[in-house]
Amino acid sequence: MSSRARVWPGKPYPLGTTWDGKGVNFALFSAHAEKVELCLFDSSGQREIERLVLPENTDQIWHGYVPGLWPGTLYGYRVFGPYEPQIGHRFNHHKLLLDPYAKQFYGSLNLRDEHCGYQVGHSNADLSFDTRDNAHDMLKCVVVDTSFNWDGDRPPETPWNRTVIYETHIRGFTIRHEGVPHHLRGTFAGMAHPEIIKYLQALGVTAVELMPVHTFVDDRFLTDRGLRNYWGYNTLCFFAPESRYLSGGDLAEFKTMVKRLHDAGIEVLLDVVYNHTAEGNEFGPTLSFRGIDNASYYRLMPDDRRFYINDTGCGNTLNLIHPRVLQMVMDSLRYWVNDMHVDGFRFDLAVTLGREEYGYDRWGGFFDAIRQDPALSRVKVIAEPWDIGPGGYQLGGFPAGTTEWNDRFRDTTRRFWCGDDGMLPRLASNLLASSDLFDHDCRRPWASVNYIASHDGFTLADLVSYNERHNEANGENNRDGHPSNFSYNQGIEGPTDNPAIRQLRLRLRRNMLATVLLAQGTPMLLAGDESGRTQNGNNNAYCQDNEINWLKWHDIPAEDLEFQDFVRRLIHLRSEHPVLRRPRFLHGLQISKTTGLRDIEWISPGGGIMSDHHWQEVKARCFGMLLAGDTGECFTPDGYPETDDTLLAIFNAGKTVVPFRMPDVRNARGWRCLLDTSQPQLAAGELLIGTGDDFQIEPQTVTVFALMMDEAA
Template sequence: MRDCCDGFNFAVFSRHAEAMQLLLFRHPGSHEPWCVIDLDPARHRTGDVWHALVDGIGWRQAYAYRVFGPWAPTQGHRFDRDVELLDPYALATTAAANWDFRGDATIDRQTDPAPGAASPASPAASPPRSLLVSRRFDWQGVGRPKRPWSETIVYETHVRGLTIHASSGARHPGTFLAVIDKIPHFRRLGVTAVELMPVQEFDARDNPRTSPSGHRLSNYWGYATTAFFAPKAAYGTARDAGCEVEEFKTMVRELHRAGIEVIMDVVFNHTGEGGEAGPTLSFRGFDNAIYYMLDEAGRYRNLTGCGNTFNCNHPVVRDYVVDCLRYWATEMQVDGFRFDLASILGRGEHGELLHDPPLLERIAEDPILRDVKLIAEAWDAAGAFQVGSFPAQRWAEWNSRYRDDVRRFWRGDPGLRGALAWRVCGSADLYQKAGKEPVGSVNFVTCHDGFTLADLTSYAHKRNEANGEANRDGPAEEFSAGYGAEGDTGDPEVRRIRLRQAKNLLATLFVSRGVPMLLGGDEFGRSQGGNSNAYCQDNAVSWYDWRLVERNGEIFRFARAMAGVRRRFATLRSDAFYSEDEVRWFDCDGQPPDWQAPHGTLGMLIRSGESANDDRPLLLCILFNAGEAPVGFVLPPSPEPWRVVFDTAKAPPEDIRASGEEPCLPRQSRYGLEGRSMAMVVSGRARS
């Protein structure tokens, strides 16, 4: 739909529909339409596009479609004349209270109806409707930050969870506008981009499970999109219908004003319509055979684990995905996208992995999208794992190899020296052969999917019973440890080790080449009580308790200071791989390491070209000790005394020092490093 001087032009795609109706509702919550417009194929259809020009209506007009066609599942057709459908291009939807596709009725969703009968997925309650909303907005001259990858620090967060807790102090908790209230925190921490978990409209009630206590669980994370152009209405203030569009733009504008980019987590691999037993909401009712991957019997190919797979490499669906990305990048001014289960976007209509996927190349080369950041979750639920081999240039990747290798090294697993070295240097073993730079690797030790940093260092085993799946869900292996206890403990020694390990993981992340990503709340010790799959927990398990910023002030201070260390030393964030002249690895005795040895000790000497004194190079020496016993490292010779930037074994303020406040080491040949700790010393000064 778009407005023009003569009215509003409604247009939707359907190749196999036989007839269609446009329904107009007097109010967004109306149950019955006040106007039904029959779309005559002879007058209101051009090719596969059904359209109608309507005057006499205005902004916030609620509308839906009813589509008539064959019910022939074996041929891929699942038209249902009794279902009101959302416009796939709807820019807004009615309020979240109407998002109840199942209602309270008991519906048999396991058996297809006879041909011509209504689908069993027909919603029992009044469905949501599409809304006409104006695109006008005052950006106040605020432009995009346009930060290069090498200067990017990503903060992944959930919009609602960020501020819904009473401790947030937000004026409109749980909304897009409340994100603005946390800009001072983002700036203080030093992040440059906020990556928002799904904000395109989804049904938060689309979860049939209950907790062991009998409470209905939610679709809290939102990885089941139903309207790809529409911001989630529940993240608006509900001051009027469709207000979330303007409020999303306001959030983006104010983040940009603060120099912070906005990255959206988008889910084009499947939709909220699910499998054969799922509800008919939009795509299934408009043209199931086009929008979804189907097998020879007309059943959904489930390569996502969510019931259906979007047919991304059909030309019509390709256009839809690109149109959607263009809308968010231009109208909503989003700076980048993280693609959930992105390997799906590289599969053909039969589910096969394509050698040169047209959609991935088109997104990367699209002239409107050329400046946006593209991040792939380079795997899917059907066995594809393409970390380091994602088949498209200009795409960065979530580097799960980084996560696992760094976790295992610091847990004390033997034989991880070589793996750690690769990860700290930007994972050249994965990306150099693919023609990518270190910034092609989005490095992380935690993300929404799995343990938080506090839980990673507090639990050896997941605690997911509250998810209603008898603890079977969630990642099979977290490479975590409790260090003498499981969960909360008052033991001061265990708490000391856990804090040190959290610092080690953060320090490793910030000294590694590539793009660092923090999970929101890790900077102040947010815990989910050992729940590694909190997708259904819209409660205190997932919400950010902002009192922890002061309560766990030591880890927060360390995290923000490490972000400062990364900004201070450009060599750590270079967008090129280290050359042989720039880096040298050594063991405790100062000699080249035995890469096959089981030891958890390693030294790294970096010769940087950013020295403030041309006659004296800037040298950085990073020391790792994942073992339990203290060790002494023979330090390389340096023209100036070594100064200690950070040492995770030391108590504040000696654990990390600001520029100009680093204590000088006496002229000595060894540095004592406690067990399970990490340190960095520097010789010379960087150019300011």
């Protein structure tokens, strides 16, 4: 039978592979290709058993239908066209290419010279042409059956103002948990284990934000040093889950994880990387997009299209201005929502996604596409609001419906608790969800994602234990990682047996997380911060697939177990008090009918309202945030108004005791202490203070009080 007879015309939509029970349709976009060959492999992936030309090209979609193929079929593409890097074309049919829409891969990929389209080491560099066949050592795409029994799955749909995000890593979170069977550790199945889910529920978080799970590549410069791309921000395909996280190689494992987390009331958010790919710059490998249609998939320099625009710092920038590339990203997002049932996304370097030819545009094509999409407009969307291109810092500059990682909150909170001057007005603004940045276009306070630590930088424990980064294990002579961490080691660099320093570090950790959980906006915790996880001072542990990144589950010191309990109390406190998670920005305009207080009042240590003099005092370290509990701004999940206690949170970053005059409020009979970071074991209500009385605020402490009203009021 001829190749032409073997392949039917098929259809140009949908892109990727579609199994209909009788055969498989193949569809691949390439605007500049001259011919596309489909390569089929045996079950070992080592032997090519058939090569078929896709017979049709409709609207730049190459397509064909092969009857008799089944799920499990292994395949790849060879794409023919000009190799002219100066004008943007890098076709090389000697290289087996991966389908950008593949939903699963077979095998493993170790980058070698033969995966490059040019001859590595040639005097003409990337202008040379490599004729070696790389198929033997290349991943193979797998035709999959995407069916799954989702009966009974109910996404939690947690309102933003009740959301508490827990950023974690699939492998590092479970790899050392003795309650998880050994063969499931470090996988999606491990994340779905009852022991893990029970822990997350007890902690009180409502969503896990998983670091990249799309198929990614270990950079060659890392593997040459015996390291790996542990974080995974080096995406190779936007549809396929990373195979190293599949314990048995079955896609249903990811779906089962999502379903079990949903059953526990926990949402699943994915950290996704659509700003660049694993193919790097002009000296990178040819694995997929570059060999399929380099000039369409990537943004190239206008004066010399041999080179890539690098707004990401990773060698290339995906060209979302192109309608087919934008379609691929949107198809990917919809796949993860509709087929995988995830609840939202955190977009890495999201400024890149909003770049048009003229620069960043918050109303650009990508954001418009999400806002109008029936599925994507309903899920949680979180932006990392920067990249390294021109005008790359855009905190507060994203459209309505988007939340943003607020690094200003992170840095200000760190500096306040480190004792820097002039931090009071900055912290006060951040405690109100940075309304100066986010209160526009009818956005809500939850647009600000508040955090003290994330995967990128020091852990919470390291923030109070190290002055300097210690990234020697990365093999870059400690030059990598951000040099400004706003950290302080309390006098000794790294671990210490000094009991006074250990206790101070614990208190500062409590202070920082209390600041996150008491602020308006959306709180986010880094996995392990609740139990003292350290990276030994490494603030850029992207390549450390070892104890530096893995969570410790057993033999945790007693002080860190107590800290876990404190974090649970904090999260519970936020959950129980809607005044801490208001649905609207606070500007002191709403008045309590019961107390006469405004919705937000700033209190000086003297018990009165903060004056301009107080705010301008650069050495001031102590102030109070008073939130009136019955100003009509809080609602139940069903939409009914609800009242709350009036809360007073006092922040003292100074190193001395501060006599604080408790506000004298009408119709009130006193204040009961809910939380004191200097006395973490203090039970709520155990300490009572009268209105107008002085209370001694301990150094470097956060204390929270609830107002007790007269019964007649």
